[in-house]
Amino acid sequence: MKITTKTRYAVRALVDLANQPESKIIPLIEIAKRQSVKPKYLEQIFLKLRQAKLIKSKKGPGGGYFISRAPSSVKISEIMKAVGESKAPVFCVATKKYKHCSRINRCPTRPYWKKLNKIIGTFFDTHTLSDLCKKRKCH
Amino acid sequence: MKITTKTRYAVRALVDLANQPESKIIPLIEIAKRQSVKPKYLEQIFLKLRQAKLIKSKKGPGGGYFISRAPSSVKISEIMKAVGESKAPVFCVATKKYKHCSRINRCPTRPYWKKLNKIIGTFFDTHTLSDLCKKRKCH
């Protein structure tokens, strides 16, 4: 029942960006340093966050990244989706890439995992970036 | 966010046993067949379940396994603990084998994972084996 470092780092980095003054552009290297994450690894994560349009970037000197939407509108579930984390605790209750299981209709445990899946899904759907930076300035 | 097959198989096997007439002894091979789990792998799981006293065994011909407590008293969390599944979504919120993290007091995300951890923990703590076999005979 672990979430991956990709998700953890992504959330931390986005909170970091959300805590910056609005539209301030921060180079990746700075965030990597602050968050103690290897720059090259964070780069991969940022690529995905950008492709999911959660952040925007600017190249060249003085370039960097900045958050592209109001933190209060960015659900944690979106971040997880962006970095490819699957929230489902068991494959047979995942909506995406569902693999067929022949036991599906007689499996006594599936409804239980389904229930758990719903609880977890709701948790990630009902919290946003701004819930994670409430006690700070957060544009 | 996946739970391991060890936990899934363990829960399924225990539900299977719980659905048997009281104190009926079932050889592992039968459960393995019914649950489509490799016997040798299930054996490992049963070893742990027995060590955790969730099941009892009887050797020799006519031997096998049977559940040692009322299914309504067996929390899912106990099963997970028995097979070594960690429920914590992030290492820094696990009670056991906590690894120190230097960011602990200034990490904006930890309280969030902690909250998730609590929800998940409660989920597994408040359901028992009998919740998973309600619609059937379940001693």
Place this chain on the structure above:
DNA sequence: CAATACCCTACTTTTTTAGTAGAATATTAT
């Protein structure tokens, strides 16, 4: 005493996660 079925440890394979490497592209400032 042979057959059955659990007991236990160690090992191997597979899959996933985590991390590295490097070359390309765009932008800014001089």
Place this chain on the structure above:
DNA sequence: ATAATATTCTACTAAAAAAGTAGGGTATTG
């Protein structure tokens, strides 16, 4: 222009965890 900066993208490698195998041992029963 061009040097410096910083993102873009793909591919590869290493480490860790999960899943599955193997095999010899022990107890019990008919």
